Amino acid sequence: MRYLPLTREDRVDMLARVGVADVEALFADIPADKRLAGDLDLPRRKSEMEVGRLLSNLAAKNVAAGSVPFFVGAGAYKHHVPASVDHLIQRSEFLTSYTPYQAEIAQGTLQYIFEFQTQVAALTAMDAANASMYDGSTAAAEAALMAHRVTGRSKAVLSGGLHPHYAEVVRAASLAGGEAVVSLPPDVFAREDLAATIDSETSCVLVQNPDVFGNLRDLSQLAAICKEKGALLVAVFTEAVSLGLVEPPGAMGADIVVGEGQSIGNALNFGGPYVGLFAAKEKYLRQMPGRLCGQTVDAEGRRSFVLTLSTREQHIRRDRATSNICTNSGLCALAFTIHLSLLGETGLRRLARINHANAVDLADRLAAVNGVEVLTKTFFNEFTIRIPADAAGVVERMAQRGVLGGVPISRLLPGQGLDDLILVASTEINTEADRGALADALQGAF
Amino acid sequence: MMNRPERLTEGRPTQGRPTQTGEAARSEIDTFTGNRALALEEGLIFEIGRAEVTGVDLDEPAPFTDRLGGLARKAALGLPGLSEPEAMRHYVRLSQKNYSIDAGLYPLGSCTMKHNPRLNEALARLPGFADIHPLQPQSTVQGALELMEELARWLLALTGMEAIAMSPKAGAHGEACGMMAIKAAIAAKGEGATRKIVLVPDSAHGTNPASATRIGFEIRSVPARADGTVDAAEVRRRLGPDVAAIMLTNPNTCGLFEKDIVAIAEVVHEAGAYFYCDGANFNAIMGKARPGDLGVDAMHINLHKTFSTPHGGGGPGAGPVALSAQLAPFAPLPFLRRDDNGLRLIEQASEAPQSIGRMSAFHGQMGMFVRALAYMLSHGADGLRQASEDAVLSANYIRASLADLLSQPFGDKLCMHEALFDDAWLKPTGLTTLDFAKALIDEGYHPMTIYFPLVVHGAMLIEPTESESKASLDLFIATMRDLAFAALRGETERFLAAPFHAPRRRLDETGAARRPILKWTKPVAE
Numbered sequence: 001m002r003y004l005p006l007t008r009e010d011r012v013d014m015l016a017r018v019g020v021a022d023v024e025a026l027f028a029d030i031p032a033d034k035r036l037a038g039d040l041d042l043p044r045r046k047s048e049m050e051v052g053r054l055l056s057n058l059a060a061k062n063v064a065a066g067s068v069p070f071f072v073g074a075g076a077y078k079h080h081v082p083a084s085v086d087h088l089i090q091r092s093e094f095l096t097s098y099t100p101y102q103a104e105i106a107q108g109t110l111q112y113i114f115e116f117q118t119q120v121a122a123l124t125a126m127d128a129a130n131a132s133m134y135d136g137s138t139a140a141a142e143a144a145l146m147a148h149r150v151t152g153r154s155k156a157v158l159s160g161g162l163h164p165h166y167a168e169v170v171r172a173a174s175l176a177g178g179e180a181v182v183s184l185p186p187d188v189f190a191r192e193d194l195a196a197t198i199d200s201e202t203s204c205v206l207v208q209n210p211d212v213f214g215n216l217r218d219l220s221q222l223a224a225i226c227k228e229k230g231a232l233l234v235a236v237f238t239e240a241v242s243l244g245l246v247e248p249p250g251a252m253g254a255d256i257v258v259g260e261g262q263s264i265g266n267a268l269n270f271g272g273p274y275v276g277l278f279a280a281k282e283k284y285l286r287q288m289p290g291r292l293c294g295q296t297v298d299a300e301g302r303r304s305f306v307l308t309l310s311t312r313e314q315h316i317r318r319d320r321a322t323s324n325i326c327t328n329s330g331l332c333a334l335a336f337t338i339h340l341s342l343l344g345e346t347g348l349r350r351l352a353r354i355n356h357a358n359a360v361d362l363a364d365r366l367a368a369v370n371g372v373e374v375l376t377k378t379f380f381n382e383f384t385i386r387i388p389a390d391a392a393g394v395v396e397r398m399a400q401r402g403v404l405g406g407v408p409i410s411r412l413l414p415g416q417g418l419d420d421l422i423l424v425a426s427t428e429i430n431t432e433a434d435r436g437a438l439a440d441a442l443q444g445a446f
Numbered sequence: 447m448m449n450r451p452e453r454l455t456e457g458r459p460t461q462g463r464p465t466q467t468g469e470a471a472r473s474e475i476d477t478f479t480g481n482r483a484l485a486l487e488e489g490l491i492f493e494i495g496r497a498e499v500t501g502v503d504l505d506e507p508a509p510f511t512d513r514l515g516g517l518a519r520k521a522a523l524g525l526p527g528l529s530e531p532e533a534m535r536h537y538v539r540l541s542q543k544n545y546s547i548d549a550g551l552y553p554l555g556s557c558t559m560k561h562n563p564r565l566n567e568a569l570a571r572l573p574g575f576a577d578i579h580p581l582q583p584q585s586t587v588q589g590a591l592e593l594m595e596e597l598a599r600w601l602l603a604l605t606g607m608e609a610i611a612m613s614p615k616a617g618a619h620g621e622a623c624g625m626m627a628i629k630a631a632i633a634a635k636g637e638g639a640t641r642k643i644v645l646v647p648d649s650a651h652g653t654n655p656a657s658a659t660r661i662g663f664e665i666r667s668v669p670a671r672a673d674g675t676v677d678a679a680e681v682r683r684r685l686g687p688d689v690a691a692i693m694l695t696n697p698n699t700c701g702l703f704e705k706d707i708v709a710i711a712e713v714v715h716e717a718g719a720y721f722y723c724d725g726a727n728f729n730a731i732m733g734k735a736r737p738g739d740l741g742v743d744a745m746h747i748n749l750h751k752t753f754s755t756p757h758g759g760g761g762p763g764a765g766p767v768a769l770s771a772q773l774a775p776f777a778p779l780p781f782l783r784r785d786d787n788g789l790r791l792i793e794q795a796s797e798a799p800q801s802i803g804r805m806s807a808f809h810g811q812m813g814m815f816v817r818a819l820a821y822m823l824s825h826g827a828d829g830l831r832q833a834s835e836d837a838v839l840s841a842n843y844i845r846a847s848l849a850d851l852l853s854q855p856f857g858d859k860l861c862m863h864e865a866l867f868d869d870a871w872l873k874p875t876g877l878t879t880l881d882f883a884k885a886l887i888d889e890g891y892h893p894m895t896i897y898f899p900l901v902v903h904g905a906m907l908i909e910p911t912e913s914e915s916k917a918s919l920d921l922f923i924a925t926m927r928d929l930a931f932a933a934l935r936g937e938t939e940r941f942l943a944a945p946f947h948a949p950r951r952r953l954d955e956t957g958a959a960r961r962p963i964l965k966w967t968k969p970v971a972e
């Protein structure tokens with residue numbers, strides 16, 4: 001087998017050194033009646049060529065985003081990622097290293113985490129960021145738990161503009177731990193009164209900006225009310241590129257900011273792996289979940305980096321840790337930080353403007369389609385339209401005609417009477433022809 | 447440095463002017479740049495980059511009226527940009543400061559640092575897998591769903607379990623998922639108010655107690671016997687109507703198979719509790735034994751350990767959870783169902799009323815699924831069994847080759863896929879496990895896992911995996927022996943200030959924690 005270097009002779013020699021007659025003797029502690037006699041009923045080994053053929057055949061059955069006019073968003077966005085990003089993250093020293101426990105031989109990983117933390121803090125306008133979470137949704141759940149620890153309260157209020165899947169993740173994690181969750185009804189037009197829901201048991205309010213329907217929200221007033229009532233404002237985003245153009249949550253007074261970093265540096269990957277971003281005010285630092293990388297010096301006084309404040313973490317604190325997270329999204333965070341370093345301030349702002357311009361153009365084109373109404377008045381690169389037909393059916397019919405035209409809201413929020421809404425995203429990948437194709441496909445699909 | 451009688455010279459050039467230790471000392475001379483030949487110092491992107499530079503060419507959009515409703519960003523971000531050549535150089539230089547499995551033996555116990563086949567990387571990047579959206583119509587992603595189904599089939603065959611939850615994103619996330627399913631099952635039986643305790647051995651990974659308490663359980667610890675394994679009688683003594691589950695790692699973190707496991711499962715089940723198995727060490731028993739046959743109710747599988755998806759410097763991982771028939775109804779959303787129209791993701795609670803809900807926004811770590819399935823298909827049933835056998839044989843080979851010098855906490859006996867030593871043998875030298883580990887860095891090795899499991903004093907946990915050739919194992923053993931002899935001879939200077947040859951010497955970790963600097967800030971001009 002091509003991945004196994006030991007030869008038959010090696011094994012014989014090694015067994016002799018160990019002092020056993022055969023390899024089965026090494027497994028003697030497994031109860032004999034539970035030990036498998038032969039091989040499992042699974043195929044035998046395959047060559048690289050055969051495996052490549054099998055999986056390529058499966059891949060070919062899927063419609064790749066890049067092969068069609070593509071407008072699907074709702075928490076994952078297709079952006080152009082420079083070729084150098086994927087090359088760099090495949091460097092052996094990044095790809096095949098472990099969590100940087102031995103800092104002297106992991107400075108590469110530690111330095112990029114330090115740079116990543118700095119970039120995330122800058123993007124969100126917050127004091128400090130951690131080394132990454134699994135994805136935006138799990139980061140949101142961790143933020144609610146952190147707010148409970150900080151405030152000593154245990155009720156999270158979830159905005160009706162929070163991505164429904166995020167709300168479900170927060171709900172599942174909170175209910176399992178015995179904490180309360182109040183979810184507001186779907187808020188297509190960003191009209192809900194979140195402030196009115198905050199009481200003396202509320203530890204935090206989770207609100208997304210841009211929200212899941214695309215609306216931009218000014219969080220400053222809500223932040224002030226949260227502060228007054230002793231609750232934390234947790235700002236959530238699912239499209240990191242928006243932070244290049246839109247007022248960042250930190251500037252609006254958020255206490256904790258969490259979000260999905262996929263759209264910078266990372267492919268769609270059918271939902272994962274992604275990279276959760278997590279930032280907070282400095283005063284809450286010791287309640288943060290996840291790994292933190294800090295600057296220090298080595299014995300020769302040289303600037304160095306090391307994992308720090310680890311007394312918060314599971315491997316030290318065990319049942320009293322701030323989180324159970326161990327493995328996070330290191331390599332996705334690397335892709336994020338490389339892409340963002342390439343973009344820089346200038347590139348990110350321009351990329352964000354292009355996204356917004358494309359979405360504005362698309363909104364105008366779709367508004368011109370007979371029967372289509374654009375519901376979202378202020379947005380970044382995604383907005384909600386109403387059509388005079390069942391949205392799921394229309395999206396399916398457009399797909400049959402080679403246009404992936406958005407997400408029917410009913411897929412996220414079934415049974416809520418929102419069956420005629422489609423969430424449409426437009427990024428820099430969409431050409432004018434693509435946008436025209438969507439308008440045409442939509443026209444023809446109902 | 448003192449002379450080392452066992453120093454390796456075989457295969458190395460011995461002609462020409464020999465390098466003397468005195469010259470080695472002089473090689474530490476300061477350079478203008480701070481570089482040492484190929485060891486290149488590298489600044490931070492904030493020091494190299496400039497706000498006006500970008501490495502991505504984009505055209506400014508034509509003038510348009512924005513729809514930001516007055517919420518445009520006001521302040522600058524303060525982000526530097528790098529041109530592509532600058533970025534390449536920056537990250538290549540950073541990469542060169544890392545150790546990696548591709549560069550050498552990485553014997554981190556409990557971490558299973560095995561070879562990462564590049565076929566798997568290539569396949570995960572096929573547009574049909576990497577460039578598909580989790581919410582595009584399911585009719586357009588049938589191949590992806592088939593891949594998930596096939597991976598689930600392999601995992602179920604290997605574990606002998608009933609169902610598999612694919613969405614957990616790492617081991618600890620899988621633990622939380624499994625324990626949530628157990629909690630839901632207990633609640634469904636009307637015992638939610640009484641069963642609050644989870645039994646966890648002291649040798650467990652820290653994630654186990656952290657995962658259990660996070661979802662509202664309390665921990666009751668279980669001691670191990672003198673032989674390092676858990677006694678079913680001790681478990682029985684701690685069971686009662688207040689116990690929800692036991693969390694046990696098998697093989698355990700001491701590298702030993704829990705030989706009472708069937709009896710433990712029986713007493714746990716008799717008491718109305720569930721058996722969660724931490725599957726971090728599954729690499730020892732693939733194709734040799736199935737957790738389902740041993741009485742396990744839930745077990746996560748670290749695809750990033752056992753099935754070789756790369757660790758990436760700390761993730762991403764993937765932690766699917768295998769569930770017994772009793773726990774299957776509580777599996778998280780979404781999950782796959784096959785009907786006349788093909789495969790379909792069940793995404794809504796209305797179709798799965800007992801489900802614990804969602805663990806993450808989408809369907810799991812697809813990129814890891816592709817890699818793991820490619821790994822499984824490449825090995826086949828025969829190759830996976832061989833991999834486990836080789837991993838266990840290699841660990842025992844190392845153990846047997848060091849047993850006369852290093853001390854074993856539970857006596858000189860066979861281990862599974864990792865060999866555990868303690869620091870009793872180091873005591874007379876005044877050196878610590880940490881010193882020994884740091885000296886190993888100078889020899890070109892990533893140290894073993896140290897100070898874990900916590901129940902063993904000064905633990906050194908060595909997991910070579912099946913990926914090492916005999917020559918590689920022999921060199922590692924010879925190195926370990928040489929270091930051990932040096933320590934026992936009192937050559938403490940080789941250890942106390944080690945590493946000498948790494949990109950950095952020992953770091954001031956206390957200072958880092960006392961005054962945390964977690965991001966770069968612009969230096970203030972004096």
